[in-house]
Amino acid sequence: MEDIQKLIEKHQYFGRAGTALIYATLVSIAVNFFWTPGNIYSSGVTGVAQLINTLTGRYGPFQLSTSLMLFVLNVPLFILAWFKIGKQFTVFTFISVALASIMMNLLHPIPLTHDPLICAIFGGAINGLGTGLALRYGISTGGLDIIGLTLRKKTGTKMGTLNMAFNFLIVVAAGFVFGWPYALYSAIGLVVNARVMDMVYTRQQLLQILIVTGRPKSVTDSIQNHLRRGITIVHDVEGAYKHDEKALLITVISRYEMYELQEAMEESDDKAFVSVTEIKQVMGHFYEPEL
Structure with missing residues (x-):
């Protein structure tokens, strides 16, 4: 019986690792194929990483990549997840964030279109699908998902709703950096992202x-x-x-x-x-x- 249980757990681990790779691929496609060409900001820590990439490219002596900042900004949140959510959860979160950072470097940007509305909608839908799948199978995508899961245990608020509350500052940042029309396009992308994520993450x-x-x-x-x-x-x-x-x-x-x-x-x-x-x-x- 113990051997069967270990075999089941082993398959679950492989399944989660596979889900983490799927998430990493989807978020990389969203960022490199849609959000970056359309000057659209993502939700959560990915959006903050994009903002740092833009500002260091414009005003800094060197540009910090979105993929690098995505990982660096998540480090303190790994610690929070380790103590507040669970060790296994944190390990797979680390794997998903690390894979996302790697995939963003491997999948070079292909500007399918520069239309900001199309980029916002499709980027939000693809990222929401990846995030929802990860959460559904017990993996966080890092960043606000860790904070959101911690707060949801106390309040019962939906993940998408929590993300929308946190992402107001990202929309404002998009307005200052790219112009206010792009802030509105980013807001559309965030709404699409949240709706798709709530549709996929049915556990809540x-x-x-x-x-x-x-x-x-x-x-x-x-x-x-x-x-x-x-x-x-x-x-x-x-x-x-x-x-x-x-x-x-x-x-x-x-x-x-x-x-x-x-x-x-x-x-x-x-x-x-x-x-x-x-x-x-x-x-x-x-x-x-x-x-």
Whole structure:
């Protein structure tokens, strides 16, 4: 049994490393193919790294590259993640940031277009996809994601919302450096980035599940075997069509766990009535797996 568990963990490690490489490739494409040619700033620490690259190129004796500054600015945040989030999380975050820095140097800029609107939209979508995939599989992309995950544990605020709050200064910086039209284009890119990231990172999207079943014990056991979720059971529920005795089960899961719920229902009661509703917030204890 221990050998099987070690094999599973080994595959998970390889999977996360592969996800980190995918993220690094996507963010490099976003920066080199879209944001840099369009004079658009990214979100978070990547945007700050771009800003330093621009300012040192204009006013400094030498220019600091975006890839180098991306790694340097993340060093203190690695320390924060190590103590506040988790050691394994930090290791894979380090890997993803290091790979992103390397890929930015390997993938030389190809200006597909200089249209700032197109660059903002496609750069934001590609970066949001990469960031969302990384977070979904337990990897941070560094920077504001570490701060955002730390705060989200306390507030429950969505990652995209937190990023938007932090990125106001980056939009202002884009206005001063490239002109205010580019600040607005950067803002569009940040909105697209946040929306795509929230769509992909489904672990934070909460769903209320109502289940009407004649087999409450079987369904409850099956769900709790698949998911670590509490369930409230309301007995003596009557079906209006046949007037047979039912029970109402109430639970809350993340959208990320929807597949496991479907499996549990197929195993326990495939004829049960299941209602799924998206919810905004949960008050009280709600278990979130450690990263």
